[in-house]
Each structure stands twice: as C-alpha cells, then as structure tokens.
Amino acid sequence: MKVKSAAEQLVDRLITAIALGALLPGQKLPPEREFAARLNVSRTTLRDALHQLESLGYVGITRGRSGGVRVHSTWGPESGSHIRSMLLPRWQHLTWLFDLTRSLLPMIAGLAAERRTDEHIRKIWAAVEAYEKAEDRDVMRTADHTLHSAVAEATGNPYYVSIDSQLRIQLTFGTDSLPYDTEIRQRALDDHRAIAEAIEAGDSARAADLTMHHFVDLAEKPMLRLRQRVEAAGASESE
Numbered sequence: 001m002k003v004k005s006a007a008e009q010l011v012d013r014l015i016t017a018i019a020l021g022a023l024l025p026g027q028k029l030p031p032e033r034e035f036a037a038r039l040n041v042s043r044t045t046l047r048d049a050l051h052q053l054e055s056l057g058y059v060g061i062t063r064g065r066s067g068g069v070r071v072h073s074t075w076g077p078e079s080g081s082h083i084r085s086m087l088l089p090r091w092q093h094l095t096w097l098f099d100l101t102r103s104l105l106p107m108i109a110g111l112a113a114e115r116r117t118d119e120h121i122r123k124i125w126a127a128v129e130a131y132e133k134a135e136d137r138d139v140m141r142t143a144d145h146t147l148h149s150a151v152a153e154a155t156g157n158p159y160y161v162s163i164d165s166q167l168r169i170q171l172t173f174g175t176d177s178l179p180y181d182t183e184i185r186q187r188a189l190d191d192h193r194a195i196a197e198a199i200e201a202g203d204s205a206r207a208a209d210l211t212m213h214h215f216v217d218l219a220e221k222p223m224l225r226l227r228q229r230v231e232a233a234g235a236s237e238s239e
Contacts, residue, residue, distance in 0.1 A: 007048035010041055012086035013173045018058060018074055019083055020222055022177035027137045029069040039174045080233035087227050098220050101167050105215050106208035112154035113204040120154035121200050128192045141177045147192060171219060179222035187218060
C-alpha cells in the first residue's frame with residue numbers, strides 16, 4: 001500500500017473537517033502562516049494540500065492582495081474515500097478521546113461551578129454573548145474556544161485550561177473547529193447559556209451534566225454519523 005504524503009494526509013483531514021461543517025462553504029480560510037501553525041504542518045504542505053483541494057472542487061483560490069482561499073463544497077465524489085482514510089485507521093484513537101473527554105470536561109465544568117469568582121463569571125458571559133453575536137464562522141470558533149477556556153480558567157487550575165485546549169485540538173484534527181450546522185448552532189446557543197447559568201449558580205452537578213450532553217450531542221455524535229455515512233457509501237461502492 002502506498003504511503004500518503006504529508007499533503008495527501010492533510011487533504012484527508014481537511015475534507016473530513018469540511019464534511020463535519022468545521023469549515024463551511026463560503027468561509028475564507030485563515031492566512032497561510034496562521035492556518036499552517038494551527039494545523040501543525042509546514043506552509044509548503046498546506047499549500048500543496050490546498051492546490052489539491054482546489055483541483056477537486058472543495059476550495060477556490062484567488063490570487064492578489066484581496067484574495068485567499070474559500071471553501072466551495074462540503075461533499076464531492078471522492079469524499080467518502082478521503083474520509084474513510086482519515087477516520088477508520090484512527091477510530092480507536094478517537095474512541096479513547098471521546099471516553100477521556102466525557103470524563104474530563106464535565107469534571108472541569110463542575111469544578112468551575114464550585115470555584116468561580118465574579119471575574120470568571122464575567123469572562124464566561126462575555127464569551128457566551130460573543131458567540132451569540134457572531135455571524136462569521138471563524139469568529140464563532142474563536143468565541144466558542146474562549147468560552148470553554150473561560151470555564152476551564154474558573155477552576156483556578158491552569159492545567160485544566162491546557163487539557164481543555166489539547167482535547168479540542170485532537171478532536172478537531174488540528175482545525176480548532178468543532179462540527180457545525182444550523183441545528184448545532186442553535187443547540188450550542190441554548191447550551192452555552194444553560195452551562196453559564198449553572199456555573200454562576202454554583203450548581204456543579206447541573207454544570208457537569210449539561211457539559212456532558214453538550215459534548216456528546218454536538219461533537220461525538222456528528223463524528224459517529226459521519227463514520228456511518230462513509231461506511232455505508234463504501235459498502236454500496238463495493239457492490
């Protein structure tokens with residue numbers, strides 16, 4: 001079996017992220033240097049991968065000062081193959097991550113409810129409101145990350161902040177963007193307010209429970225559905 005190049009592996013990662021809604025049609029991708037750093041790849045690898053994605057119709061690249069890379073399509077003829085190459089060999093790793101996240105994130109939210117200060121509450125609500133006002137997908141991503149970081153900061157333990165960030169990076173294949181569609185956004189809006197209210201009220205059990213369902217329903221289940229979709233497509237292709 002041919003070993004894929006770094007650029008080809010990145011193509012699989014990005015097509016998977018696009019299919020999950022982590023990167024949306026019309027969304028302009030970050031500048032090359034920033035995006036390469038976020039993905040932990042070289043700029044050359046990113047550039048090669050983006051040119052491959054352009055040839056496959058997933059993105060459009062515009063040159064010039066006002067140019068950039070925008071996502072065009074969420075699914076193409078080869079999506080199933082690319083996503084299977086990305087997800088299936090890593091599924092045990094993802095299963096371990098799901099298990100770890102279901103344990104740690106509720107614990108972090110519960111501790112935040114017990115230890116939060118007025119300043120922590122202010123930061124949490126500021127992030128909730130920033131997410132609600134955001135219209136651009138990248139602004140939403142930043143606000144969502146800020147909110148979860150603010151919750152972790154409310155534990156008073158910087159190691160929980162680091163753990164929260166590392167889990168997010170691993171679960172999003174380095175894009176720092178979780179699954180997204182209009183239903184997920186509406187659910188996230190409701191969940192964010194409910195979690196913030198529970199932490200402010202000092203209700204650790206409710207904060208933990210809400211956070212558990214928030215992760216499972218908005219991150220784990222979309223990945224499970226995507227796996228089922230590409231496995232079904234693979235079965236039909238082999239018939």
